[in-house]
Amino acid sequence: MPYPALVDLNLIRVFVAVYETRSLTTAAARLYVTQPAVSQALGRLRRDLNDPLFRRVGRTMEPTPMAVGLFPGFRDGLAGIDRTIDGVVGFDPAQSRRRSRIALSELGEIGYFPSILGAVRSAAPHLRVEAVPLDVQALPDWLSQGTIDLAVTSSPVAGGFEHAVLKSQAYGVLMSREHPLASAPGGITLADYLAADHVVVAGDSGLPRLESAFRRAGAVLRTDVVLNHFASLPPLLATSPDLLATVPDTIASGWAQSWPLVVHPLPLDMQAVEVCLYRRTTTQQLGALDWLYETVVRAVRGTHGEFFAIHGAARGSATSP
Incomplete structure (x- = not known):
């Protein structure tokens, strides 16, 4: 036929x-x-x-x-x-009443969503923005099917989706001021770091890179304590002077301003983690998607992250990481 x-x-x-x-x-x-x-x-x-x-x-x-x-x-x-x-x-953000869905990790929602929402609502006051809990395994399907508009993640996403690098994040070592290594002269030695008791966050996208760095150093990362949430780290470290955590250094520096914690440079070579913004490939409302993508890129690149919210301090009482 x-x-x-x-x-x-x-x-x-x-x-x-x-x-x-x-x-x-x-x-x-x-x-x-x-x-x-x-x-x-x-x-x-x-x-x-x-x-x-x-x-x-x-x-x-x-x-x-x-x-x-x-x-x-x-x-x-x-x-x-x-x-x-x-x-x-043209797309007129001032008149738009559509719903936009952005997938974010726990840290992304705490650190970046306030800036994203502020940038969006300043130009599109009626646009509805929904933060979706990040599921890295589901992202290829979500982005290809249009379940979400955007995703902010430091985990690689398979499928060749268009994306922009927002941040390149190095890691540091965070611990209580009472930790035996807190006042180590000249910083932490590699031997002391490898032998220490470590606490990690299960969903940390930098964890595979940290484990690889340990292997290159001829050691195995001892995950003595495993947490589900980054927000649990500061109070745990503050009351556990035997533990240390390897976390994004900007966040660690911010926590050290308001918790009895100190941060030291990481004594081994670990590849920096890139935080990226991915966009869906579906065809609906492309003008709105282009605008939202560009707005989120500017918003996140223009902030250090509002991670002070994890300890509940007032904005003026903590130095931004």
């Missing part, structure tokens, strides 16, 4: 939405139509192209080989059309 000479552009939008979300329900929500309307449009396109395009596998709509082949051209074509329209009409 020959292909039709013309295909309704709305059918292409439905196809792309279903392909990206793998869900009729989610595609309908994105397009602001009902699920039956999506099913009807998909049925028309199936007849026009003489291919089922998607088959239900469990709860997901899996594309056929023809759909996989069609998607790049359809997606790029829609993106070109939408960007052309945005170039004429």
Whole structure:
């Protein structure tokens, strides 16, 4: 059966939405139509192209080989059309009432979200911003399906997503002022550091790099105590003079201003951690996405992070890390 000479552009939008979300329900929500309307449009396109395009596998709509082949051209074509329209009409952040979803780690939400929200609301007072708990394993699916708009993470994300480096973060050694190594003349020696009792945060994206640095030094990182949250570190270290933690040095310096803690340079070679902003690849509302991406890049690059919130001090009483 020959292909039709013309295909309704709305059918292409439905196809792309279903392909990206793998869900009729989610595609309908994105397009602001009902699920039956999506099913009807998909049925028309199936007849026009003489291919089922998607088959239900469990709860997901899996594309056929023809759909996989069609998607790049359809997606790029829609993106070109939408960007052309945005170039004429433009995105007006002052009038936008859309919801934006940004995935952030615990530290990202504490340190960067206040600056992100301030930058967004200063230009887009009606735009709704939702911080989504970061799940590094789920990020490729979230970004490719449009579940989130952006993600701030220092963990690499597979899939070749467009991203910008926001920070390059080195690490330091944090401990109680009462720790035997706190007043070590000339700083901590590598031997003393390797032999010490360490506390780590399970979700710290720098932990694999730290473990690699230990291996290069011919040692194994002894994770004597493991925490779930960075916010638990300052009070634990302050009351545990036998433990030390290897954490981002800017955050450590900030905590040392208001807790009875000291920070020393890391005595072994550890690769710096890059904090990056990733953006979704889906095609909806690209003008809004471009604006949000650029706004978040400027906001995070322009701040040291508001990590003073972890100890509840007033803004003026602690030095920013």
